Amino acid sequence: MEGRRLLDDCVHCGFCLPACPTYVSWGVEPDSPRGRIDLMRALADGRLPLDPEVVTHFDSCLGCMGCVTACPSGVRYDVLIEETRARVEREVRRPLADRLFRSAIFALFPHPARLRALVLPLLLWSRSGLDALARRLGLYGLLPPRLGEMAELLPPLGARNLAASLPETTPARGPRRARVGLVAGCVQRVFFPGVNDATVRVLASEGCEVVVPRGQGCCGALSVHAGREDEARRMARALISSFEGLGLDAVVVNAAGCGSTLKEYGRLLADDPAWAARAAAFSERVRDVSELLARLGPVAPRQPLALSVAFHDACHVAHAQGLREEPRALLTGIPGLRLLEVPDGDQCCGSAGIHNLVDPASADEIGERKVDRVLSVGADLLASANPGCTLQIRKLAGRRGVAVRAAHPIEVLDASLHGTSLPGAPRTGR
């Protein structure tokens, strides 16, 4: 079994402990990478039964992959936890409320159309002022914590969200250097449409012809992270199909979590003879937008931006895809911009995957530390390449009455290239 061999790579040195947000928070071994691997080993050897008690320690894992970066022994914790989650999903029956909540998330988030249907009522609700009132009165605190969490995370919505749609093909400005397909991302597409617009504009200015295949669905990242393998494979096959035969040099993605999942399609479908080769070929071509731009090198002229920017390493860019220099390079190329590092920047903000939805209390505990560090930098703007992180940091800062202005790095570059305005500060809870 692949898993067993991968487990043996762990030499129990503990180098991953300080990289793990749950261990740093609670200081207990079973909620550390090394401890979770111990548990997987004990399960594989039949020394422990797969019962709800063990599962709590896998559930508490944020999937941030800080441990993968830290591990000198090259342990593929990402693969291990994914296999474990799939097994948990198959074999462990969760309490009813838990099951319903999880199903609700999966019925909603991976489906842009359903998400969009939610936006109108939400828009009315937030415009009506009821929402601000509810925040002020702390009414969200009265909802069952996890529902309150979903409501509280919602970003400020504009009418633009309703009609978000991108042109199917955007020609390159100047000589064409590459033809690329853009993965629009479900949460991204609906809640942060500005990011996709900016991505298309920047790519075009840097000489890319951009294709946004119609009808593309969700990449399945949330399903993979939750161990819903069959669902994930279904989504992967559909997405691969929609990007095939278009003569693309690369498949570009701007949402961190989607990018790391797309790069792993080869592995996800490795056991499916009809799809293994197609999936591997697809994964080969996937690039984070920062990665693609770093390879192409800049051509479009940058206008100065007098701005100090705190850089947040999204786990699924920095740890899962190993991209640390590339996203920074998007910003350091802008004259006048001062890039500031967030202390302990390689630590997760607690939002990883759906963690902040299923276990808000622990996600917040971890997130508070991140917010402390982000605020300590005192920058004008926070650059974050992942919608989940941005939502989480803003939410927690908002509870302290601090409005954090945040943007995707590509939006900042867009502002420098095209003079577009950067997203403003969100409302706070007070």
Next chain:
Amino acid sequence: MDPGLVARFAAIVGARNCLAEPPALVTYECDGLTSMRARPGVVVLPASTGEVAAVVRLAREAGVAIVPRGAGTGLSGGALPVAGCVVVGLARMRRILEADLANGWARVEAGVANLDVSKHLAAAGAYYAPDPSSQRVCTIGGNVAENSGGAHCLKYGFTVNHVLGARVVLADGSVVDLGGPVADPAGFDLLAAFVGSEGTLGIVTEVVLRVLRKPEATRTLFATFPSCAEAGETVSAIIASGIVPAAIEMMDTLAIAAARAATGLDWPEVGAALLVDVDGTVGEAGHTAARAGEIARGSGALEVRWPRDEAERQLMWKGRKSAFAAVGRISPSYLVQDGVIPRSEIARALGEVARLAREAGLRVANVFHAGDGNLHPLVLYDARVPGEERKAEELAGEILRMCVRLGGSITGEHGVGADKVVYMGEMFSEDDLATMDLVRSAFDPERLFNPGKVLPAPRLCGERPWPSRVRPVEAADPAGPA
């Protein structure tokens, strides 16, 4: 463990910090030495010296053995539980309490990670010198218990040279301060007995550390050699020339390959390499580094490299410091051995290691503190091949005997723990061991703390017969002890 007793421990540290469910206990079955395992009865994670003292009093009342634990990176099974014991983890006591840089000391809780002390002091230009390769993770309490060393201990000395005072909880629950910020206090130096006692005398909860100003300049050179013989000669020649390098680390072919795999460094495939740090004022560091480079060339170096910038220097050291764990990339399992030989015998000792390895039919990687003659042979094996683990253990044992034969020691810095108890008799006489045991009993007459570690079987009458060696897990009851 009896639920009533667990509840009483929980009442002291809080339910969340008292772990008694089987899954949680499984994760505390071993430390960095994975071949020995035992399941504790309960794990408690106190947040203060007061809580530690209360836990110790309760454990004593209940007659349960106590095993202190830091980050569990120890390589000799020091934090290996005694079946059914209470493990006292210091992982939550990680505050840096105060720093007095004018007088060169800082007071920290025992659970703080070694590197976090230096990080905390960095802005003020100070640091904590001992740097075990595990410094990102291992705790100051664990360092004190093991008298840990590191690459830069050649010039600066081991943990014992950097601990000024400690607050400890003794077996009767009393809280005692040994030493303190003032240098050279009057009376018996009880602190020195505590440093290196491997958790057998009591629990360290706070430590007063000596902190140093960062040297003005550090120069690093990386030299490659056709074999360990030339590298060993270079080490002796550098030191004989009067240079006291901050560090001289040696790696052989396999260790270089592992470091390369872990960090992507462009290190070549050669017989051996040295990584040397010299520090001091700018002029001094530049001069000695150049001189060390010349000596290396004169002793047969193939190439001498200087890192291009600080980033490359850091990466080189990361390569060296991850080398142990990185060996996991080139072998399914391995044992880290730790022994000392006189520095002048490096080439001979490594030749012996190679011969022993050949005879055993196993591979051995070497990465070690050459300046101190502190060898770290890594015996590579595959635990899934029946019998190989035992062969590896035997080979590791033979290597230790060779160290003793050459006039060295069975441990340089990783401690005796549970792993090397059996070799103590080969290094010390009955009387030596009995004297150590008398000291131990003076602190902990009932042998509550870490029984079975460091000292072989009980040797005074009226002692409790704790097992001196816990069986490897394969032999243990799968459900673990009740």
